[in-house]
Amino acid sequence: xxxxxxxxxxxxxxxxxxxxxxxxxxxxxxxxxxxxxxxxxxxxxxxxxxxxxxxxxxxxxxxxxxxxxxxxxxxxxxxxxxxxxxxxxxxxxxxxxxxxxxxxxxxxx
Amino acid sequence: xxxxxxxxxxxxxxxxxxxxxxxxxxxxxxxxxxxxxxxxxxxxxxxxxxxxxxxxxxxxxxxxxxxxxxxxxxxxxxxxxxxxxxxxxxxxxxxxxxxxxxxxxxxxxxxxxxxx
Numbered sequence: 001x002x003x004x005x006x007x008x009x010x011x012x013x014x015x016x017x018x019x020x021x022x023x024x025x026x027x028x029x030x031x032x033x034x035x036x037x038x039x040x041x042x043x044x045x046x047x048x049x050x051x052x053x054x055x056x057x058x059x060x061x062x063x064x065x066x067x068x069x070x071x072x073x074x075x076x077x078x079x080x081x082x083x084x085x086x087x088x089x090x091x092x093x094x095x096x097x098x099x100x101x102x103x104x105x106x107x108x109x
Numbered sequence: 110x111x112x113x114x115x116x117x118x119x120x121x122x123x124x125x126x127x128x129x130x131x132x133x134x135x136x137x138x139x140x141x142x143x144x145x146x147x148x149x150x151x152x153x154x155x156x157x158x159x160x161x162x163x164x165x166x167x168x169x170x171x172x173x174x175x176x177x178x179x180x181x182x183x184x185x186x187x188x189x190x191x192x193x194x195x196x197x198x199x200x201x202x203x204x205x206x207x208x209x210x211x212x213x214x215x216x217x218x219x220x221x222x223x224x225x
Contacts, residue, residue, distance in 0.1 A: 001172070034212045043205060043215040044156070055212075087156060091211035095144045095169050098158040098209065 002026055002090055006101035012109040019075040021104045023088035028068045032092040035064055035073045038103075039084045047086075048073065075106070083108055111136040113206050113216035121200075121223050127193040131206030131216060138187045139164040144209040147180065147191045149202040150218075157202075161209050162189055196223045 003026040013019045023033070031051040036044035046055040048064035051071060061076040075082055088101040117129035131145070138145060146161035160170040162180045170178050174193070182189040193200060201223045208214040 032211065036213075043218050044213070046212055046214075049212045089156075089213070094211050095161050095163070095209065097169065097171070098146075098148075098161075098213075100156040100158070102155045 001097065002029060002093065002099050004088055004090055004099050004101035006086075006088055006104050008104060009102070010105045010107060012107050013078050014109045015080060016077050017109075019078055019082075019106055021073040021075075021086055021106070023066075023071040023073070023101050025069045025071075025090055029090040029092035031067045032090055032094070033064075033066070033071050034089045034091065035062075036087045036089065037082075037084045038087065044087060078106070082106065111208065111214055113208065113214070115204060115206050115216050115219040117219065117221070119220060119222060121196055121221060122225050123197055123223055124195055127191070127196050127200060127204075127221055127223070129191045129204055129206070129219065129221070131189050131191075133187045133189075133208075136208075138182065138189065139184050142210060144169075145182065145189045146207055146209045148205045148207055148213070148215075149200075150205070151199075151202045159191065159193075159204075198223050 005024045007022045033051045035048040038044040052064045063074045085103045085105045087103050112134045114132045121127045144161040147159040160180045162168045177194045179192040203218040205218045206216040
């Protein structure tokens with residue numbers, strides 16, 4: 001089983017600042033990595049797939065990078081609507097399995 | 110536009126079987142490009158993949174739940190279903206149905222509480 005580890009668990013950031021979230025895989029997942037944003041009471045929303053491709057309608061302030069086992073989601077200038085929980089998900093061995101990281105909560109500093 | 114809607118009881122007693130159905134609209138469940146599946150999220154916790162099914166009936170399950178899970182598909186109704194047996198309080202969660210193409214297209218989710 002591929003284990004996904006996200007850090008930090010909580011990130012305190014002021015509006016307008018940059019946020020950098022990390023996701024590490026226990027073995028290589030190539031670029032088969034997605035990022036989702038989840039707000040309270042809502043289903044997750046796809047932000048990034050293929051490690052670095054923004055999904056339709058996602059603002060340019062969201063960017064993804066990495067390959068293999070180390071990945072990063074960067075929010076260049078945090079807006080009020082960006083405070084949420086972010087999850088990474090690997091799909092390298094889909095459809096046999098899908099695994100998620102434990103999430104990073106981005107909160108207002 | 111693709112939409113997925115979960116339906117089923119919101120309260121299940123311990124030791125009983127949780128049953129949910131997902132109705133797909135705006136797209137065909139018989140698409141060769143996708144699997145369909147279930148993901149759950151206990152209150153205040155992270156996401157857990159439960160299992161996936163192809164329109165032909167081929168399934169994959171999370172090993173940690175495999176002994177208790179059955180996912181089935183009804184292409185004539187454009188629906189797929191989840192059964193989770195012998196539930197305990199630890200199975201209390203929001204259950205999402207989803208289209209799985211590597212990345213996930215989510216339903217809105219439904220809360221299922223296990224309690225007597």
